[in-house]
Structures are given as structure tokens and as C-alpha cells.
Amino acid sequence: MDRLKKSPWMLHYDASSCNGCDIEVLACTMPRFDIERFGIINTGNPFHADILLITGGVNAQSAQVVKQIYSQMPNPKVVVAVGICACTGGVFKDCYNILGGIDTVIPVDVYVPGCAARPQSIIDGVLKAVDILEKKKEAQTHE
Amino acid sequence: MTRVLSLILYLILAPFVGAFLDGIDRKITARMQGRKGPPIWQPFYDLFKLFSKQMIAVNSVQLLLNCSYLIFLAVAGGMVFFGTDILMSLFILSTADMFLILAASSDSSPYSNIGASREMMQMMSYEPMTLLIAVGFYLATGSFRVDEIIAQETCAFWMMPGLFVGFILIMAIKLRKSPFDLSTSHHAHQEVVKGITTEMSGPTLAIMEIGEYYEKMLLLAVVALFFIDSSIISWILGIVLCLGVYFLEILIDNVCARVNWHKLLDICWLITLLCGGINILILMLI
Numbered sequence A: 001m002d003r004l005k006k007s008p009w010m011l012h013y014d015a016s017s018c019n020g021c022d023i024e025v026l027a028c029t030m031p032r033f034d035i036e037r038f039g040i041i042n043t044g045n046p047f048h049a050d051i052l053l054i055t056g057g058v059n060a061q062s063a064q065v066v067k068q069i070y071s072q073m074p075n076p077k078v079v080v081a082v083g084i085c086a087c088t089g090g091v092f093k094d095c096y097n098i099l100g101g102i103d104t105v106i107p108v109d110v111y112v113p114g115c116a117a118r119p120q121s122i123i124d125g126v127l128k129a130v131d132i133l134e135k136k137k138e139a140q141t142h143e
Numbered sequence B: 001m002t003r004v005l006s007l008i009l010y011l012i013l014a015p016f017v018g019a020f021l022d023g024i025d026r027k028i029t030a031r032m033q034g035r036k037g038p039p040i041w042q043p044f045y046d047l048f049k050l051f052s053k054q055m056i057a058v059n060s061v062q063l064l065l066n067c068s069y070l071i072f073l074a075v076a077g078g079m080v081f082f083g084t085d086i087l088m089s090l091f092i093l094s095t096a097d098m099f100l101i102l103a104a105s106s107d108s109s110p111y112s113n114i115g116a117s118r119e120m121m122q123m124m125s126y127e128p129m130t131l132l133i134a135v136g137f138y139l140a141t142g143s144f145r146v147d148e149i150i151a152q153e154t155c156a157f158w159m160m161p162g163l164f165v166g167f168i169l170i171m172a173i174k175l176r177k178s179p180f181d182l183s184t185s186h187h188a189h190q191e192v193v194k195g196i197t198t199e200m201s202g203p204t205l206a207i208m209e210i211g212e213y214y215e216k217m218l219l220l221a222v223v224a225l226f227f228i229d230s231s232i233i234s235w236i237l238g239i240v241l242c243l244g245v246y247f248l249e250i251l252i253d254n255v256c257a258r259v260n261w262h263k264l265l266d267i268c269w270l271i272t273l274l275c276g277g278i279n280i281l282i283l284m285l286i
Ligand code: SF4
Pocket: A016, A017, A018, A019, A020, A021, A022, A055, A056, A082, A083, A084, A085, A086, A090, A091, A114, A115, A116, A117
């Protein structure tokens, strides 16, 4: 059953984004792109979320927060790194406080490149994540 | 026989009809905001998903309290559909709400505690009106019993238009519609108004939502009660007007900005006093 596929709720967290990617994420929820048409709700609550959407690279301060949010989400869950900063650290890679991409602290399932990532590609990435979510669920039930 | 049938139908169908109405609600809301909106069956998908998620419980009583919320709402609605006492049903309705408040305040999260205290404020605002409506039905029809209310010659609405206005108001609070969605809201997922549901995840949240669907059907049944009399046509009229009132609630939801609890209390008690009080006074005098 593709139960998860039809109602993925996402949680958006800004690890250390310049706000460019955040604005694009918010643009996805606006009437023009309207991600709610896929049943996706932008929740602000890790307890309700299935997809963790992170913008910006991880720095010394946000690493703990990212780990905590990830651990609070009920299984199955997926992580989407939005923007080149979240993928690799991007232009801030060599800054003294940046640890690198999101995958330095938690496992990432989908990478959405771009600076800033366009709403279309964010939606595309989220929908890819939804398929992975479904696979994870299946793997979980077979265990 | 029909009474037992309607009770069974209510207990089985209410969650489905409620979820379907919720889907229509979300679609209409999206259209009003210029969006495409989720599919009509979205609430069903959401419920399925919530039940298939891992259960993260912050404590062991929350699930139990949510189940009690669901059961009490089913009992309250069942009483109306079985044709018994409406006053008792409305009392059980508020008892059910107490369970939700307990469930929300059973954990230490400040968000759900704020939600719980706001829910308490909401109860304080709509409770007088609920009581007046039950009294109004008694004064207008001479009985608290639902089966006797719907067996009248003329429908109760003509005797209690003021109370009907009041009921639309408290329905907006009960259905958690803006401007009165203080304790938990269907929009604004990132804000403190998500309140009560903050610490509920997976199945626990799903149970609460099913409870809300039972509550929704109960409230719509009370709307119909205003219009139904002994004739068959009034039943059709009742159902059509139920849908009309539901649409009105969606419209109110979309055109109003959220108020704070001072305003909520002021508005509710003012309307209770003006519409409800005067209506009851007239009913008592004639
Ligand atoms: S990818 Fe570009 S827009 Fe996005 S957070 Fe990094 S610098 Fe900002």
C-alpha cells in the first residue's frame, strides 16, 4: 500500500542557510507551486514529520539541533538536503565554523543542488524522497 | 428499530463522512486561497499514514486519554442519533473535551500546555451557549429528548433564531475554525497555535482526529435538529442547511484573522447574552 506516499508531512529546518534556500522552500507552499496538492504539509513539528528538509550547511551550533530533530522523528523518515550548502557546504565550506554538508551529521537520502535551489527542483527532490520513504517502510516491515 | 439503525450508522459512518467533509473543506479552502489543493481523499490518506507510523509516546497515559476522548465523543453523538436526551449529550461532549485537555497537559511540553490552557478558555467561552441551546430546545418544544424534538409540527428554528446564530458561533470554535482556532489549528503548523497536538504522533494523533470527525457529525446533527420536524421535506432541508452552515464555517475560517483569548471571551459572552439571552427570555414569556 502506498500510504506514506500520499501524505508526506515535511519539517523544514534552517541549519545555517543564507535564507536564499529558505525563501525558495516557502515559495513551494505558496499558491503558484502549492505542494499541498501532493498532500504535503509543512509541519513545524518533528513528531508529525516524515521528511526532514534542511537548508544550509551544518555548523558547530546547529549540529546538535539537527541530530536532535532527526532523532525525534518517528520511523520511517527521510532527509532532503536543499541547496548546495546543505549538500557539501557550498561557498561557506572553508569557513572556520562550518562542518560541511548535512551528511556529516545525519544520513541524507536526497540531495537537491542549486544556489538557491529552485522551487521546481525542491518539489522534485521531495517527491523522490517520498519514494524512498515508501521503500524504507517496506524494508521495515520485512525485517 | 430506526433508532438502533441510526445509532449503528452513526458509529460506523461518522468517521468516514467526517473525513470526507474534511477533504472537501481542505479543497474549498485551497480554492479560496487560489491554490489547487490536496485531493478530496487526503484526510483518509493522512489517517492511514498516521496509523502506519512508529509510535513515539511521550508518556503512557496520552494514548489512553485520547481513546477516552474518542469514546466519549462517540457516546455523545450516539445519544443524539439514538434520539435520547440532548442536554446529557452536550454534557458528555464537554466531558470528552476535558480528556483532550488532560491528554495535552499530561506531558511537559510548554506548547501543549499552552494549548491545553487555551482549550480551557475556549470551553469557558462556549459552554454557556451550549447550555442555553439545550434549554432553548426544551422551552421551544417541551422536551429535551431528540425524538420528541423532531416529532414537532413546526421546526424549532422559528422559535430560536437567536440561539441558532449562537450555535454557528460555537460551532466555529468547536470545529477549530479561524478566528477561534486558539488551542490547535488546521493551518499555521509551525506556530504555537498547533498547541494541543504538539506532542501527539502517529496513531495517537490519528485517534484524536477520528474523535474530531465524530464531533463534527454531532455538531452537524444539532444544526439539522433546528430544522427537522415531522415532515419528510424538512429532513432534506435539514441536510442541505447543514452543508450550508458547514460552508459558512469554511468561509468564516478563510476571511477572519485569529483573535486572542480576551476577544474570544468577549465575543462569545456578548453573543451569548444578546442572542441567546434575549431568545430565551422571549421563549419564557410567550
Ligand atoms: S545554496 Fe546558496 S542560497 Fe542556498 S543557503 Fe547556500 S548560499 Fe544560500
